[in-house]
Amino acid sequence: MHNLIVSPYLDGEHLVLAPGRGGGLRLSASKYIELAQADMPPAWFADAVTTLWGPAMSLEPFRERVLVRPVTGYDYVRATYELNLGCNYDCEHCYLGVKEFKGMPWDQREKMLYILRDVGVLWLQLTGGEPTIDKLFLETYGLAYEMGMMLSILSNGSKLHEPKVLDLLTSRRPHEITVSVYGATEASYDGLTRRPGSFRKFRKGITAAVEARLSLKFSLIVTNHSAAEVAQMERLADGWGVPYVTFVNMSPTIYGGAETLPSQSVEHLRKRSVFTGCNAGHTFFHVDPHGVASICKIGREPNVRLVEEGAEGLARLGQIADSLLLRQGGCTGCTLQGTCGTCMPLVQLYRKAKSPLANYCQHREREEVNAP
Structure with a gap:
């Protein structure tokens, strides 16, 4: 199994990345071609890898340890994929609204992942619902990893301690796991999730992930339930040594429902950074549980039926985004x-x-x- 990925990037750039580790290398086109054709690690490459990641980074056998991704002719380098809208929590603030357990069978999901690979997706975020409870999570994660994608997971952390999940994530390490944190006490956390025992599951999952040295980041969700616990949530993160960002502005549901808005902590409502445009639909896109591609999680219509239309259908996303x-x-x-x-x-x-x-x-x- 590979431990390094060599991939084309945007504007003629090429990158060398290590799943589960920070940092990376930039390559010229000539160096990329050299690696694509090599059967042994060139001396310059071995020296650069050792300098950045240490001598323990194995390069032998070269063709097994170093995965060189081909040039695709597309500019898509990032995507998000909702495996399933279902969740083991019922959070009041959840922008998904109705969380239905529906999604693609494996043959369609597999086809969709190959399309993502073929259009050049290098960074793939797996999300939901709660992705780790999806019945095909292990297979989806495993295939995407084998394809040479840098995987991140957006999760509530409740299943990170389970052996099958933990074994997968420690043997094929993700780029990052972002865990939403809904409170610092059982009362506030379980109050928002509306699932008794969810705070205990969260703590158990994070403890296991920290002990396994998985790359974690917290998103501290500040709602009416946790408005008085922001400092405690920060101390919780610091105690585990996990970096964090704070999320305070609640959004409507993906279909424009208002049921999430009462969870807004008015005193924490924050002025957003100036929106100056984004790459949604041009270098980035989103895929829902049914294989429908849109410019992002918010702008879901118009869209492209990715499994049916294939990579060619994505050509419409740029125009959709601009509109x-x-x-x-x-x-x-x-x-x-x-x-x-x-x-x-x-x-x-x-x-x-x-x-x-x-x-x-x-x-x-x-x-x-x-x-x-």
């Missing part, structure tokens, strides 16, 4: 567009949810911005 990101409705003539922190697809969801403007708009209660 969805244009300011529409009351935002068209807004004088504050240059400092707005909310992208248009997210604005549309807030509007469908009839959300208070304070949740997403600098104009607050001005009627012209709330126009349909």
